Every structure is written in structure tokens, then in C-alpha cells.
Amino acid sequence: MIRFLGWVTGIVLALAAMPLQAQSNALYFIATGQRLDDTYGFLTAWMSGDGALTLGQPISSPFRDGDLIVQYFERGRLELHPAYNNAILRGRVGAEYVAALGKSFPPPTKTARESPDRRWFAETGYTLGAPFLTFWETHGAVDVFGLPISEPRWEYVGGTLRYVQYFERARLEIDPRTTNATPSIQIGNLGRDLARLRGVDLRPVPADNAIPVDANGQPQITLPAAPSPSATAPPATVPTSTPVSKPVTPKPLPPTDHTGKQIIVDLSDQWLYALEGDRIIFDAPVSTGRDGFNTPIGHFSIYAKVREQTMRGCAGGECWVVPRVPHAMYIVGGVALHGTYWHNQFGTGVRRSHGCINLPLKAAAWLYDWAPVGTPVTVRR
Structure with a gap:
């Protein structure tokens, strides 16, 4: 409640300093260049579900995916389900990412299943215990993370070896390089990774009259110019080798056309x-x-x-x-x-x-x- 009141206070202060046409029901995340509003109820779902922590920033606009309207975030995906009375649910990005990469995880040992310090979930066959159990329970449990679909394991994440556990809707991670006595648990960026694998359009959109905010949804007074959707980093200088055939300057191709x-x-x-x-x-x-x-x-x-x-x-x-x-x-x-x-x-x-x-x-x-x-x-x- 304190966090929510602080957020509302920040919105009021920002509105006082911004043009009257700014809409208080639409946010513009400066870092990702994406809007978040309540056209489909995603802004309310993000705010009520501790979205800054559990979902991160939006990285796409809402779009239709089959029968659903979805929007991707750094750590997850929100979905509008007409078949369930327009309920907004978290997408199963953890399970889908695991399936996309063909990962498979061994079942827990009999000792782990019967340990009094671990919970065994018959639905998936995996267990959950320290250090991830308390974080899972504190920040939304099944509704936010889903059930465990792996045991804790060591895995490279972006070149860094981390202690991770996969869930239906997330991956929890610990970076062993931290010096804190209590391990710091993070939520992996599976929303981002899955969106990239599927070729989701992640180009920035205009802010229009939305309130500019930082990564935590806190208002920023200065409204930035809309990023250019076509902006790309210039190629770095690279050395040349000597191919057998004469090099030809390649033409840029559109991203992920899914035709072959x-x-x-x-x-x-x-x-x-x-x-x-x-x-x-x-x-x-x-x-x-x-x-x-x-x-x-x-x-x-x-x-x-x-x-x-x-x-x-x-x-x-x-x-x-x-x-x-x-x-x-x-x-x-x-x-x-x-x-x-x-x-x-x-x-x-x-x-x-x-x-x-x-x-x-x-x-x-x-x-x-x-x-x-x-x-x-x-x-x-």
C-alpha cells in the first residue's frame, strides 16, 4: 500500500508539471519505448501484480495472438482471455521457452520428494524449497510464477553461471558472484528471450500523450522525443578475411519474416x-x-x-x-x-x-x- 500511495503521489506531481493533454491512464516507459495502458486492462494488472518486479517493463505493444490479446514484458507476458470472461492471466513463458529450446529436466530424487524442507508438486513432479520457496510464496506463488517444471540447477545465463529453477511462467535466478550473506533472487528475462525467438515486433512506439516513466513506473517530468523505430546500432569495424569467392555487400533484411x-x-x-x-x-x-x-x-x-x-x-x-x-x-x-x-x-x-x-x-x-x-x-x- 505504501508503494502504491507513493506511485500515485508521483503521478499527481508529474501531472501538475505536464501539459493538460497528458493521460494519467497511459504510461510510456522511456527505456524500452513502449506504452502501457488499460485498453485491455494490462496497466491495472501490472500495477496490482507488482509488475515492476515480477514483469519488468513492457517491450512490445499489445497484439492479437490467436484468440488472445497479449503484451510482452521483460520477464513475462500478460494475456486477455475472452473464453474466461476476459480474465487477464500471466503467460506460460517458462514452459514455452523450455519447449522452444528443447530442454528437458531430470525428475527429483526420492530424497528430495520426501524432504520436510521441500514441497513436492504432483501436477508437475518437481519440488520447491530453499532458497526459492520463500520468494515464490511472497511474490505471488502459482498465480505469478506457476508450478515448478525443473529442480534447481546450474546454468549459463548470458555467459554467467547462475543457480536457476524454471517455473511455468518464470525462471528464478541467483548470481553466485554477489557478496551478500543472503542470496539475491532475480526473475529471469524470459519474456524478452521468448519474444526475440518468436520474432515479436519490439520496435519503440511514439509516446503520444502518455506519462513518461522509468523502469519502476515512476513518472519523469520531461517527455522524450519518440524513438525512431528504424534506428539500429551501426556495425562495428571488423577485420577482413580472404574468402574464395569475391565478397558482395549484403542488403539488410527485415527481421524474422517466418517464410523459411x-x-x-x-x-x-x-x-x-x-x-x-x-x-x-x-x-x-x-x-x-x-x-x-x-x-x-x-x-x-x-x-x-x-x-x-x-x-x-x-x-x-x-x-x-x-x-x-x-x-x-x-x-x-x-x-x-x-x-x-x-x-x-x-x-x-x-x-x-x-x-x-x-x-x-x-x-x-x-x-x-x-x-x-x-x-x-x-x-x-
């Missing part, structure tokens, strides 16, 4: 996904360009393929000659997806390359045979 094959490289997670339509059929860890040789971000396509070659070049005061590099697929300039035999630090967060996207040998061979010239490749943060 495409490749997505996620720099934050250091992971690659191969999709056919909306379905992920293959994924693999990668190692991308280190600082000073950053892999460019944007929409490209495979413009040349070389089954094996010697890669050589000079940039940033360094020169290299790497013989017999297998299964090179060039996407922009001298930047290629290719097999890598000289290290195995894929998916760990360690970026080893001079700009290329390093793949394990078997993964590169599979991708080379699967992806023809012209296959769209999206490289994103």
Missing part, C-alpha cells in the same frame, strides 16, 4: 538458433568478437560459403593466419560463421574471435549443409 529458414545469433547469451518458420530446429553455443573486434549487430544474409580455407588478416595492431578453417559462411564483409578447432569456449560468455562467429565443429558442419546462400542472419544483443 533463418539464423539468429544472440550476443548476450552467446548462442545461435536455426529456425524454419516459427520452429527452432537447431541451436548451438558460439563465441563472438572480443572487445575491439566486436561482431556487428544487424540483419544480414549468407552471401558466400567456403567449405575450407585459410583465414588471414590484420586489424587493431594484430595479424593472424589460421589454416584449414572449416565451413565458413560469410554474412557481412569478412565476418563469417565457421567451425573452430583452436578453442572450446563456446556459450561461456568468453568472446574469442576477431569478429567472426565461432561454432563447434559439428555444429558448423550441420549449419553449412542446412543453410543455403541467401539465408537471413540476425545478430542481436
